[in-house]
Amino acid sequence: MKKFLVLGNPIKHSQSPVIHRQFAQQLGLEISYDKAEVPLDDFANFVRTFFAEGGEGLNVTLPFKEQAFALADVVSPSAKAARAANTLKMKNGELHAYNTDGRGMLQDITHRLGWSVRGKRILIVGAGGAVRGILQPLLSASPEEVVIVNRTFEKAQKLAAEFGVYAQPINAIEGSFDMIINATSAGLDGSDIELAATIVTAQTQCYDMLYQVAETPFMAWAKSLGASEMSSGLGMLVEQAALSFNIWHSQSPDTRPVFDTIRQQLN
Numbered sequence: 001m002k003k004f005l006v007l008g009n010p011i012k013h014s015q016s017p018v019i020h021r022q023f024a025q026q027l028g029l030e031i032s033y034d035k036a037e038v039p040l041d042d043f044a045n046f047v048r049t050f051f052a053e054g055g056e057g058l059n060v061t062l063p064f065k066e067q068a069f070a071l072a073d074v075v076s077p078s079a080k081a082a083r084a085a086n087t088l089k090m091k092n093g094e095l096h097a098y099n100t101d102g103r104g105m106l107q108d109i110t111h112r113l114g115w116s117v118r119g120k121r122i123l124i125v126g127a128g129g130a131v132r133g134i135l136q137p138l139l140s141a142s143p144e145e146v147v148i149v150n151r152t153f154e155k156a157q158k159l160a161a162e163f164g165v166y167a168q169p170i171n172a173i174e175g176s177f178d179m180i181i182n183a184t185s186a187g188l189d190g191s192d193i194e195l196a197a198t199i200v201t202a203q204t205q206c207y208d209m210l211y212q213v214a215e216t217p218f219m220a221w222a223k224s225l226g227a228s229e230m231s232s233g234l235g236m237l238v239e240q241a242a243l244s245f246n247i248w249h250s251q252s253p254d255t256r257p258v259f260d261t262i263r264q265q266l267n
């Protein structure tokens with residue numbers, strides 16, 4: 001039986017085993033997929049041992065995504081842009097690294113939610129690893145403009161320059177946006193960061209990358225300003241898993257029933 005693991009520290013709350021087992025069942029594949037908490041100083045050794053013993057594939061979550069990227073012999077364009085990887089596979093004796101987070105988010109936004117990115121003005125709040133992971137996939141969907149704001153402005157400027165988008169100071173954001181993506185690790189509710197109320201209109205679609213079933217503070221904040229469409233990042237979790245699944249099995253599972261099950265289980 002093909003063996004898979006998700007590695008992290010901590011890893012207790014990972015939903016990846018549940019998601020991947022459901023995908024496999026859906027497609028009639030026999031796999032084992034478990035989670036492993038890896039000691040902070042043992043990541044590289046753990047990965048090498050896993051593949052040496054015949055393991056088939058790994059998902060990698062915090063805090064190891066950058067290490068996974070650095071360890072790889074071959075990196076996909078998505079991992080290269082993110083400088084981080086969430087999916088590893090051994091092919092012809094070489095470790096291949098991929099990053100499905102950004103494409104997973106885009107898939108969730110455009111397919112499950114039916115929101116269009118093309119021609120839209122998009123604000124991203126945050127400038128950490130999560131933003132680095134979503135910029136390239138987002139830009140490939142042809143938005144009109146992407147603006148990054150962040151508590152630490154210099155980080156937003158640096159990232160914006162690297163990806164050819166705009167950075168604005170958080171207290172001087174200009175105009176309103178078609179879409180706002182919260183990519184900060186804080187449970188942003190507009191009070192942590194002073195986001196101007198004028199950036200949200202009734203048409204603004206608000207996406208919080210936090211994997212949460214319940215309304216997030218950012219979603220509640222957007223709603224209080226009159227936004228009508230908002231979502232947490234739970235769907236992104238399922239979509240990035242489906243893209244990893246495809247890398248290993250060359251098959252695309254139906255994500256909708258798995259999304260519904262996960263949402264019910266976490267409720």
Ligand code: ATR
Nearest residue numbers: 126127128129130131151152155184185186192193
């Ligand atoms: P990740 O990989 O999840 O992006 P990260 O690289 O640590 O994690 O980045 C966290 C992001 O959340 C950063 O944009 C951070 O802002 P700074 O660059 O100023 O640190 C943002 N963030 C974290 N806590 C925050 C808070 N209380 N208020 C505002 N922004 C916050």
